[in-house]
Amino acid sequence: MGTVKLPFLPAKTNLGKTLSTMKAHGRSAVITAENGDYWVVHAGAIVSGKARGAKSLSDLRRERSFRLPVMREIATRRPLEVRVPGRLRTGIEPADLEKWLDGKGHSYALPSPIRRGLSNIRALTVLTANMNLAQNLGAGPSGCYCTNPNIEFPHSYNPPPVPSDGICHCGYKIDCVF
Numbered sequence: 001m002g003t004v005k006l007p008f009l010p011a012k013t014n015l016g017k018t019l020s021t022m023k024a025h026g027r028s029a030v031i032t033a034e035n036g037d038y039w040v041v042h043a044g045a046i047v048s049g050k051a052r053g054a055k056s057l058s059d060l061r062r063e064r065s066f067r068l069p070v071m072r073e074i075a076t077r078r079p080l081e082v083r084v085p086g087r088l089r090t091g092i093e094p095a096d097l098e099k100w101l102d103g104k105g106h107s108y109a110l111p112s113p114i115r116r117g118l119s120n121i122r123a124l125t126v127l128t129a130n131m132n133l134a135q136n137l138g139a140g141p142s143g144c145y146c147t148n149p150n151i152e153f154p155h156s157y158n159p160p161p162v163p164s165d166g167i168c169h170c171g172y173k174i175d176c177v178f
Contacts, residue, residue, distance in 0.1 A: 001098055001127060002134025006031050006040065008121045011058035015050050018057060019043065019141065019177050026140040031068065031124050032057045038068035040108050040126065043141035044154030047175050051147035068126065069109050101129040108133070141178070148172035 007025050009018055011034040018030055022043055029042045041057060049060040101109060109127045128134040142156030146168040157174045168174050
């Protein structure tokens with residue numbers, strides 16, 4: 001299990017501003033909320049969405065995002081403490097959280113419900129199923145992404161330089177956003 005603090009942006013946020021926020025915060029995803037649900041949206045999904053004509057976070061296809069369950073949705077018999085950067089919260093055994101997330105098909109969870117208005121929130125701490133996910137989210141966005149709409153999660157294109165024709169090995173355009 002790992003933790004990472006991700007920027008929180010309203011669903012109406014423009015995708016260009018979203019990418020700029022990710023870069024400024026050194027994160028490769030943001031959290032947004034819509035209709036009472038919280039979502040982790042990765043940089044690759046944003047670049048792919050822009051290539052399809054999406055303008056804001058709410059325009060992105062939800063299958064390219066991850067719903068964030070809240071810890072209160074996670075049942076456990078023996079609550080223990082999970083260290084969240086900056087404070088200690090009542091939570092569950094990390095191994096239990098990993099099992100629950102895996103069993104439900106989730107990779108992430110919020111440690112607690114949001115009790116204040118969303119307009120005041122700038123970032124939220126997210127629990128991840130493993131340390132690799134936390135490190136990947138905390139590594140910042142890549143400069144270039146493949147725009148292939150047929151893959152579940154658009155991948156970054158890291159081996160520089162980008163081919164002169166701008167086409168990924170899978171046959172789709174590569175968009176460089178930074």
